[in-house]
Amino acid sequence: MKSQYRVVVIGGGVVGASVLYHLARYGWTDVCLIERDVLTAGSSWHAAGGFHALNADPNIAALQGYTIDLLSEVEAESGQSIGMHMTGGMHLAGTPDRWEWLQANYRTFQSIGIDDVHLITPDEAAQLSPVLNTEGILGGMWADREGYVDTTGTVHAYAIAAKKRGAEVIEKNRVLELHQVPGGWQVVTEQGTVSCEHVVNAGGLWAKQVGRMAGVELPVSPLAHHYLITDTIPQLQGLERELPMCVDLEGFTYSRQDQQGMLVGIYELTPKHWMMDGAPWNYGIELLQEEPDRIESELCHVFKRFPVLESVGVKTWVHGAFTFSPDGNPLVGPVRGKPGYWCACAVMAGFLQGGGVGKSLAEWMIHGETEADVFGMDVARYGDYAANKTYIRETTGQFYSRRFVMTYPNEQLPAGRPLKMAPAHDAMRAAGARWGESWGLEVPLYFAPEGFEEHPSLRRSNAFDLVAQEVRATREAVGLLDISGFSRFEVTGPEAAAWLDHLLAGRLPGPGRTRLAPMLSPSGRLKGDLTVFNWGDGIWWIMGSYYLREWHMRWFADHARPGVALRDISDAVVGFSLSGPNSRRVLEQLTEGPISELPFMGCGRFDIGLIRAHVGRLSVSGALGYEINCTAAEHVALRRMLLAAGADLGIREIGYEALGSLRLEKSFGIWSREFTQIYTPAQTGMDRWIDWSKEFFGSDAARAERDGNGPARVIATLAIDAEDADASGYEPVWQGDRLAGYVTSGGYGHSVGRSLAMAMLDREAANVGTDLTVHVVGKARAARVIAPSPYDPQGKAMRA
Numbered sequence: 001m002k003s004q005y006r007v008v009v010i011g012g013g014v015v016g017a018s019v020l021y022h023l024a025r026y027g028w029t030d031v032c033l034i035e036r037d038v039l040t041a042g043s044s045w046h047a048a049g050g051f052h053a054l055n056a057d058p059n060i061a062a063l064q065g066y067t068i069d070l071l072s073e074v075e076a077e078s079g080q081s082i083g084m085h086m087t088g089g090m091h092l093a094g095t096p097d098r099w100e101w102l103q104a105n106y107r108t109f110q111s112i113g114i115d116d117v118h119l120i121t122p123d124e125a126a127q128l129s130p131v132l133n134t135e136g137i138l139g140g141m142w143a144d145r146e147g148y149v150d151t152t153g154t155v156h157a158y159a160i161a162a163k164k165r166g167a168e169v170i171e172k173n174r175v176l177e178l179h180q181v182p183g184g185w186q187v188v189t190e191q192g193t194v195s196c197e198h199v200v201n202a203g204g205l206w207a208k209q210v211g212r213m214a215g216v217e218l219p220v221s222p223l224a225h226h227y228l229i230t231d232t233i234p235q236l237q238g239l240e241r242e243l244p245m246c247v248d249l250e251g252f253t254y255s256r257q258d259q260q261g262m263l264v265g266i267y268e269l270t271p272k273h274w275m276m277d278g279a280p281w282n283y284g285i286e287l288l289q290e291e292p293d294r295i296e297s298e299l300c301h302v303f304k305r306f307p308v309l310e311s312v313g314v315k316t317w318v319h320g321a322f323t324f325s326p327d328g329n330p331l332v333g334p335v336r337g338k339p340g341y342w343c344a345c346a347v348m349a350g351f352l353q354g355g356g357v358g359k360s361l362a363e364w365m366i367h368g369e370t371e372a373d374v375f376g377m378d379v380a381r382y383g384d385y386a387a388n389k390t391y392i393r394e395t396t397g398q399f400y401s402r403r404f405v406m407t408y409p410n411e412q413l414p415a416g417r418p419l420k421m422a423p424a425h426d427a428m429r430a431a432g433a434r435w436g437e438s439w440g441l442e443v444p445l446y447f448a449p450e451g452f453e454e455h456p457s458l459r460r461s462n463a464f465d466l467v468a469q470e471v472r473a474t475r476e477a478v479g480l481l482d483i484s485g486f487s488r489f490e491v492t493g494p495e496a497a498a499w500l501d502h503l504l505a506g507r508l509p510g511p512g513r514t515r516l517a518p519m520l521s522p523s524g525r526l527k528g529d530l531t532v533f534n535w536g537d538g539i540w541w542i543m544g545s546y547y548l549r550e551w552h553m554r555w556f557a558d559h560a561r562p563g564v565a566l567r568d569i570s571d572a573v574v575g576f577s578l579s580g581p582n583s584r585r586v587l588e589q590l591t592e593g594p595i596s597e598l599p600f601m602g603c604g605r606f607d608i609g610l611i612r613a614h615v616g617r618l619s620v621s622g623a624l625g626y627e628i629n630c631t632a633a634e635h636v637a638l639r640r641m642l643l644a645a646g647a648d649l650g651i652r653e654i655g656y657e658a659l660g661s662l663r664l665e666k667s668f669g670i671w672s673r674e675f676t677q678i679y680t681p682a683q684t685g686m687d688r689w690i691d692w693s694k695e696f697f698g699s700d701a702a703r704a705e706r707d708g709n710g711p712a713r714v715i716a717t718l719a720i721d722a723e724d725a726d727a728s729g730y731e732p733v734w735q736g737d738r739l740a741g742y743v744t745s746g747g748y749g750h751s752v753g754r755s756l757a758m759a760m761l762d763r764e765a766a767n768v769g770t771d772l773t774v775h776v777v778g779k780a781r782a783a784r785v786i787a788p789s790p791y792d793p794q795g796k797a798m799r800a
């Protein structure tokens, strides 16, 4: 072991080994991996080694695809066998809903270019797996690239391939302490102290403690998990080909052949956490005592699905532990305030996801950003609230027990809720608010009469008419929306304007004005779709998406400069928006200030009733609109006053479902849909807001894009001939038989009376009038490109 490396990776499981390999592969060879015991000594040695295609986040599904392709490459490069069995695999559906869900998912795979997947009939499933009882099965989804590997061989293959490229692996050496020092980290180990620029927490079952060594509380916990391997099954002996991987979506089990027996793994409904503060340091290569009683009902189900299991004994029980984050996806990337400290943990399926995690982390460290959109596994998608132990217990338990359960787009899950509530929450609840959740905050989705219950559905739900009424009220009178679920950052100091001018690609607003402000990365890709306010008194606000608070704070912190103070004031400042033709008249009743003179995109301080409010005239709905910001202590009073003043003007409380429809009718994009960290300004129309006369972060790349041949794909608006379901995101869009792109968001435009979508399309398919086809809930629907903003294309309403 040397005394200095560029990077020290802590942990020799499949994830640490993959990170090491990718760093070396991309040219950083002054790197070492330090392992407490021997390689694989955490979760990795006793994993079932399975890999399969499905993931609820298509970006992560794509990275899983990368891992699967990589495995054989690493085997060849290392010369170490990984025991690859590419058996293919299937997911089976036994209810009409789930069958429909699989058909919709199949189309999502097509959207993201995974083309080795197809739907199968129950008979085809039986032919592929002759010991399968297909009673009750309605259909399945088959993927060629599913199978399993030898877990120990795979970890060693990554490590050997990394070593061949110059990396070092040091075993039997526990990392004891981490110290942040100028330019990097000091890593105190049993064998001495090492200095490095970057340290990676790939601690697996010990990730919690390796986080705490650096003062980082990670939202991660191990959970216990069973699989069993049976004795020899005579019926398997004469088979021509190995049984495929099989996930029974109703049965909470996965299975495959293991030599002449079968391996069956269970995601039981009664999950069990294990060592929530991390495994003991002396935890060896050992197993937990099996608990068959806890998984009895799931086992009964799998016995029915594979009757051959009923008459065969269990050869091996494996009851081990591995780690989960609240949404089950990994925690990867740098941590705010800890330069050079990187996470590569909470990887729940290391053999499936480890390659994608290693690739992304190495790209991020070396190039400053990843090739793919990895927000779904970015450690900064959570804030400090998520490190609460009860929150972790509830959310990780929920994820585990729903591992194979379909989640509907309109379904609200209960774990970790309610946590954060705007002050007017109870009053809104009394008025019928039904809630969604954003970064721990309860946000109103729509308002419903007492006793109303929304049914989870891939189709239009029974809340459709309620949302339609809220949209109508907004277009015809005035809608009142709680906007506590926006993020707000206050920027002050002598250098504030200069800093903002460089950070944001748009022209800064003058005093008393606000502007849309794209923020770019050095490579010219989007980093934010923000709104900047110049209050005229030296105070600036940046507003964005609430769930990106930590993500944006990390970016701001990385680019901090002296003379600028930045505060996240999102919990201190809340508010309501008014949208609709009557919104000005509501405010006029509450203020003597010159509210009617406030221009579109103007902002200023107004006395609104009793409240000294910050008011901006802007509109996500495309209607005449105002955002009224107040302190948290004034939220209840503000709502009460606005409702009273609007009583005779048709005011109606609305939720974010209505806003979704309203903004779609205006072709206004939102983050994570039309705007993501892998799209560029020209692709998304954000270039409209760029100030080309100045130098800003990412300006060289943005100019190169502007002066080039134009992006291959752009955002367009579609009208879809839908019946009882609308697009929701990632549906494939076809021009004839050719895949021309995918839907970024979709829904019903209640005031224009048609099903709408926004889509990322090949440029030649994005011309207005182009006829296309979109698969909505698995069914082909005619669609055509329409001009942006089907409602009020000239924007007269919001400028009125």
Ligand SMILES: Cc1cc2nc3c(=O)[nH]c(=O)nc-3n(C[C@H](O)[C@H](O)[C@H](O)COP(=O)(O)OP(=O)(O)OC[C@H]3O[C@@H](n4cnc5c(N)ncnc54)[C@H](O)[C@@H]3O)c2cc1C
Pocket: 010, 011, 012, 013, 014, 015, 016, 017, 034, 035, 036, 037, 038, 039, 040, 041, 042, 043, 044, 045, 046, 047, 048, 049, 050, 051, 173, 174, 175, 176, 202, 203, 204, 205, 206, 207, 210, 225, 226, 227, 318, 319, 320, 321, 322, 323, 344, 345, 346, 347, 348, 349, 350, 351, 352, 353
């Ligand atoms: C029963 C079971 C079945 C599974 N089946 C599958 C499957 O079919 N497919 C799949 O993809 N995944 C499966 N998994 C999950 C898989 O095992 C994990 O996702 C994977 O092993 C995580 O790898 P890791 O490198 O993050 O963590 P680990 O394997 O836990 O590795 C972490 C390493 O860090 C070391 N370490 C920690 N702290 C320190 C320190 N301070 N100093 C030095 N070293 C340290 C540890 O000793 C350990 O070796 C299964 C897991 C279990 C338990």
